Amino acid sequence: MDKIREFIEEQFLIEFDESFPETSDLFKEGVMDSFGYIQLIRFLEKEFDIKFTEQEITGGVMVSLAQIELAVEQKVAARTG
Amino acid sequence: MCGIAGIVDPTQPAGALSGRIEQMLARIGHRGPDGAGYVVDDGFAMGTVRLAILDPNAGAQPFGDESGRYWLSYNGEIYNYLELQRELEELGCRFTTHCDTEVVLKAWITWGPDCLTRFNGGFAFALYDRKTGDVFLARDRFGKRPMFYARQGERLLFASEMKAFLAVPGFEFEQDPAQLSSILGQWTPLPDQTGFKNIESLPMGQWLRLRGGELTTRTYSQLRFDEGPDVASEGQALDAIRERLTRAVELRLRSDVEVGVYLSGGVDSAIVARLAKDFATKPLSTFSVEFDDAEFDESADQRLVSEHLGTRHHAQHITHADIAEKTPDAVFHAEVPAFRSAFVPMFILSQRTQAEGIKVILSGEGADEAFLGYDLFKETLLREAWNELPDDVRRARIETLYPHLAHYGPDDIAAVTGLYHQFSLEKMPGLFSHELRFQNGRFSTRLLKEAGDPFEAITALVASTEGYAGFSAVEKAQWLEYKTLLPGYLLSTQGERMSLAHGVENRCPFLDPDVFALATSVNLKFDDGFVEKRLLREAFRDRLPERIVDKRKFPYRAPDAAAFAAKRPDYLDLVLSEAELSAMPFVNAKFAQKLANKVLSKPAGEISTKENQTFLYLLSICLLNRSFVRREALPEAKLPRVEKVVNLTEGALT
Numbered sequence: 001m002d003k004i005r006e007f008i009e010e011q012f013l014i015e016f017d018e019s020f021p022e023t024s025d026l027f028k029e030g031v032m033d034s035f036g037y038i039q040l041i042r043f044l045e046k047e048f049d050i051k052f053t054e055q056e057i058t059g060g061v062m063v064s065l066a067q068i069e070l071a072v073e074q075k076v077a078a079r080t081g
Numbered sequence: 082m083c084g085i086a087g088i089v090d091p092t093q094p095a096g097a098l099s100g101r102i103e104q105m106l107a108r109i110g111h112r113g114p115d116g117a118g119y120v121v122d123d124g125f126a127m128g129t130v131r132l133a134i135l136d137p138n139a140g141a142q143p144f145g146d147e148s149g150r151y152w153l154s155y156n157g158e159i160y161n162y163l164e165l166q167r168e169l170e171e172l173g174c175r176f177t178t179h180c181d182t183e184v185v186l187k188a189w190i191t192w193g194p195d196c197l198t199r200f201n202g203g204f205a206f207a208l209y210d211r212k213t214g215d216v217f218l219a220r221d222r223f224g225k226r227p228m229f230y231a232r233q234g235e236r237l238l239f240a241s242e243m244k245a246f247l248a249v250p251g252f253e254f255e256q257d258p259a260q261l262s263s264i265l266g267q268w269t270p271l272p273d274q275t276g277f278k279n280i281e282s283l284p285m286g287q288w289l290r291l292r293g294g295e296l297t298t299r300t301y302s303q304l305r306f307d308e309g310p311d312v313a314s315e316g317q318a319l320d321a322i323r324e325r326l327t328r329a330v331e332l333r334l335r336s337d338v339e340v341g342v343y344l345s346g347g348v349d350s351a352i353v354a355r356l357a358k359d360f361a362t363k364p365l366s367t368f369s370v371e372f373d374d375a376e377f378d379e380s381a382d383q384r385l386v387s388e389h390l391g392t393r394h395h396a397q398h399i400t401h402a403d404i405a406e407k408t409p410d411a412v413f414h415a416e417v418p419a420f421r422s423a424f425v426p427m428f429i430l431s432q433r434t435q436a437e438g439i440k441v442i443l444s445g446e447g448a449d450e451a452f453l454g455y456d457l458f459k460e461t462l463l464r465e466a467w468n469e470l471p472d473d474v475r476r477a478r479i480e481t482l483y484p485h486l487a488h489y490g491p492d493d494i495a496a497v498t499g500l501y502h503q504f505s506l507e508k509m510p511g512l513f514s515h516e517l518r519f520q521n522g523r524f525s526t527r528l529l530k531e532a533g534d535p536f537e538a539i540t541a542l543v544a545s546t547e548g549y550a551g552f553s554a555v556e557k558a559q560w561l562e563y564k565t566l567l568p569g570y571l572l573s574t575q576g577e578r579m580s581l582a583h584g585v586e587n588r589c590p591f592l593d594p595d596v597f598a599l600a601t602s603v604n605l606k607f608d609d610g611f612v613e614k615r616l617l618r619e620a621f622r623d624r625l626p627e628r629i630v631d632k633r634k635f636p637y638r639a640p641d642a643a644a645f646a647a648k649r650p651d652y653l654d655l656v657l658s659e660a661e662l663s664a665m666p667f668v669n670a671k672f673a674q675k676l677a678n679k680v681l682s683k684p685a686g687e688i689s690t691k692e693n694q695t696f697l698y699l700l701s702i703c704l705l706n707r708s709f710v711r712r713e714a715l716p717e718a719k720l721p722r723v724e725k726v727v728n729l730t731e732g733a734l735t
Contacts, residue, residue: 013527013675013692030527033520033691034500058502 001069007043008065012036022065044068050075083142084112084581085154086240087127087207088249089216089291095730098126104248106130107720109241111414112156112581118142118725120152120209125216127207127239129154130721132584134336134441139178141725143209144186149732150212153186156241157204157226158588160332165199194219194288197301201332201594203577205283207239211729216291222302223447223592224272224285224568226577231280237291242578243280243416247712254709255279256702258529258667261418265698266522266535267515268420269569271542276417277709285568303547304563306556309602315616318603322620329593330356333443341366341439343430343587344386344394345637346379348614349445349454351386351629352621353590357443358390367392368434368442370399370426370639377638382629389626397433399426401640405648412704413716414582415574419701420525420694423639424575431583440585446571447591450562451600452614454634456482457562458555461514462610465554467505475501478611509536511543511550514558521691525698528676530669539565555605641693643685645700653681655703656696665706673699 005022009015012031016022026032032040045051050072062068086105088098102119106128110117119128120143129142143152159165162181165188170176174187181202188196189208194217203225208217218239220228230239231246238246246252257278264270272284283289286302312318330353334340342354344367358365367387371380380396387394404425411428412419434442449455463470463478470478476498507513519536526532542564543549543557552560572589580587590596608615618630645653655661656677662670680688680696707713 013672013679030523030532033524034503034517035689037500054498058500 001072003047004044004069004072005065007040007047008032008068011039016065022069023067024065025063026065027063040068044072048072048076050079083132083154083156084109084130084241084245085127085156085205085207086245087125087154087209087216087238089125089235089237091124091235091294093124095121095123095126095728098124099726099728101249102126102128103720103723104718105240105245107718108245108248110719110721111584112241114584114721116141116724117721118723118727120145120154120727120729122209122211122729125209125214127152127154127209129156131724132440132586134158134338134586140180140182142182143725143727144180144182145727146186146190149729150210151186151190152209152211152727152729153182153189153206154208155182155185155204155206157202157206157221158333158335158586159185159200159202159204160335160588160593161199161201163335189217194299194301197288203588203592205241213292217288218283218290219288219301220283220285222286222304222594223563223572225572225589225592227573228283229275229280230283230289232296233279235294237296242414243275243277243709244413246280247709247715248718256665256667256706256710258531259533260538261667261702262526262529262532262535263538264418265420265525265528265532265695266519267539267565268518268522269565269574270417271538272564272568274538276705285564304560305548306552306559306601309598309600312599312602312606315607315619318607318616319620321599322603322616325593325595325599326352326590326620327356327359329590329596330443331360332593333588333590334360336441338440339363339366339438340441340443340588341368341434341437342392343367343442343444344369344383344392345445346382346386346632347445347635347637348618348621348625348629348632349448349591351445351625352448352617353443353445354386354390354392355621355624356590358392365390365392366395366437366439368395368397368430368437368439370397370430372399372426372639374640377640379635379637382632385626386629395433395437397426397430399429399639401644401647403429404640404644405650408645408650408700409652409704409708409714410716411579411582412701413708414578415701416578416705416709417569417574417701418698418705419570419574421638421697422641422644423637424570424579426639427575427579428582431580431585434580434585435583441588442580442585443588443590444576445591446576446587446589447567447597448614448617449634450559450567451591451597452617453555453559453604453610454614455562456613456634457514457518458558459611459613460517461554461558464501464505464513467501472498481611510540511557512536512540512561513554515561521694524691525695527672528669528695528699528702530667555610642680642688642696645696646681646685649681652704652707653677653700655707656699657681661703665703668699668702 113130113132115133117130143154145152159181162184166184203221205220205226205228229243255278260274289298369383372378411425526535
């Protein structure tokens with residue numbers, strides 16, 4: 001899961017710390033925009049060999065690092081389970 | 082074209098203000114290298130640096146009336162001045178010159194501020210009534226010519242460019258984080274913003290009066306979409322477009338010096354060149370910039386137009402080194418933060434234009450706003466209709482909308498479709514059309530420690546604009562373009578600030594009020610808007626090469642961060658050094674440094690548009706801080722030959 005953190009930090013020029021916790025809403029904080037989000041989804045799908053549905057992508061759930069990690073964990077578990 | 086500057090300071094006698102106004106004019110001497118002139122009175126001084134275009138020998142400024150009561154410092158051109166002169170002569174006015182300056186003065190004396198609605202042109206002027214002491218400033222309806230002012234207690238300063246204020250003792254520039262947030266968010270300043278505290282831009286279509294220490298502003302011209310003529314058929318529309326544009330070009334060729342054309346390679350400037358060529362009595366000079374990089378270069382199309390019309394073409398090749406070398410000078414002339422580097426080549430091009438002996442050029446600016454040339458308008462139409470459209474139509478439209486953006490390729494269509502879905506309903510009141518664009522802007526505001534709400538000012542502006550709520554979604558998009566990107570970047574940073582840096586005046590036929598009014602009558606009336614500027618193209622189909630008529634909109638851009646990464650000019654320290662960055666307390670130094678390092682070290686392909694954009698903002702904010710706030714690396718001020726000095730304390734009113 002560190003790869004997700006690294007990707008977001010590298011791609012969106014932030015560092016997660018006390019002032020910017022993993023639960024921060026990346027859209028509301030102006031860190032991620034729609035195209036950045038698409039890049040992220042593509043990265044996750046490739047990196048973890050998973051596929052998100054349109055509903056999952058646009059559902060407005062995966063807005064923080066914590067939520068994204070959780071969603072990916074669930075996807076990976078569903079695939080391997 | 083000229084530059085003007087002035088100062089109202091009741092504490093200062095005329096004698097004390099002479100030196101001051103000379104120094105202010107010297108700071109904007111590039112705008113009018115042909116001569117300087119000024120008028121002083123107790124508590125008041127104003128002057129002009131002049132680029133002599135009409136009746137060059139008679140137009141020395143400031144221009145006074147016969148009685149010596151009214152004095153005018155005037156920048157710009159009123160293209161319909163001959164018609165106004167005839168009208169004024171019928172009312173009993175007598176004229177001693179063939180200059181539009183005299184027409185402006187007499188029109189003011191005859192009609193007062195109502196004269197402004199009669200003017201077809203790009204202008205800004207200051208008028209002093211010696212009898213009452215009133216000072217009156219005005220600016221054209223589209224914001225073609227600039228007018229900045231600063232109020233400090235009883236003192237009022239005004240000038241065509243803010244750099245004139247550098248010459249005023251005690252005046253200090255301070256960057257305003259709240260305005261910077263707004264500028265970064267919406268890409269350009271709003272009509273009244275400058276990026277500096279306590280300096281305002283007089284918005285387009287407004288006048289300002291200082292009377293007895295009291296400042297009053299009024300809007301004399303609103304942007305409206307319901308004042309065009311009735312057009313019943315497409316054939317009629319095409320005839321009217323040809324007729325009005327031909328007239329607009331003809332009016333803008335009124336000049337006692339040779340007029341050239343800037344060719345971008347697109348259809349708009351090709352139309353302007355075509356029409357200018359029709360009126361030309363000698364070979365027409367055309368000018369273009371070209372790049373090594375195919376991503377930016379349009380030289381093949383520029384040459385095609387030039388060859389088709391038989392023009393004397395001057396192509397200015399622009400390299401990464403040129404951009405890196407000239408950026409500090411160009412930013413100094415622009416005076417406001419810029420979101421891309423494309424204005425720098427225009428700075429270089431105006432230098433070339435001046436060297437070729439051309440003082441006036443025509444360009445195609447304003448066509449995209451009037452005739453719906455930007456993808457933004459199509460995107461707005463699509464998002465607005467989104468919830469009524471079947472899936473296959475949505476996807477087909479998305480696929481055709483942005484073929485040049487990789488992330489709109491077939492692989493990502495599903496995801497992008499989903500995102501469009503999120504943007505199908507208005508979230509930012511009144512700003513529906515620009516919500517996607519403003520996402521990039523929001524990213525750029527991360528350069529600031531406290532960005533606040535970057536969109537507070539623009540939201541308030543549209544909410545307070547009479548009639549705005551009743552506009553269609555596309556009209557709102559147009560309105561926003563006419564109030565932000567067009568005046569705040571295209572006409573200024575990339576337009577007149579760059580051309581006037583080298584004494585070249587630019588004129589825009591597509592900003593003719595009659596052309597704009599016609600466009601509002603015909604847009605979306607005979608098509609669905611998905612072929613951009615279709616009517617404009619059809620109107621000139623037989624008069625230009627087919628490849629140009631059918632060319633898709635190619636946004637004019639230049640190498641951004643790549644140019645700086647390749648050349649590593651010394652001034653990059655401003656954005657890389659922690660000490661330099663922390664000297665600007667409003668900047669988020671950590672983010673800024675991270676961004677600069679990424680942008681300057683990664684291959685161009687790995688840098689996103691918004692990162693490039695944000696880097697240019699950072700660099701321009703730092704360069705402006707260095708020259709305006711810290712007053713370091715300032716170019717030399719140069720006063721043109723003084724050709725007129727009037728001291729009003731030495732003569733009585735006649």
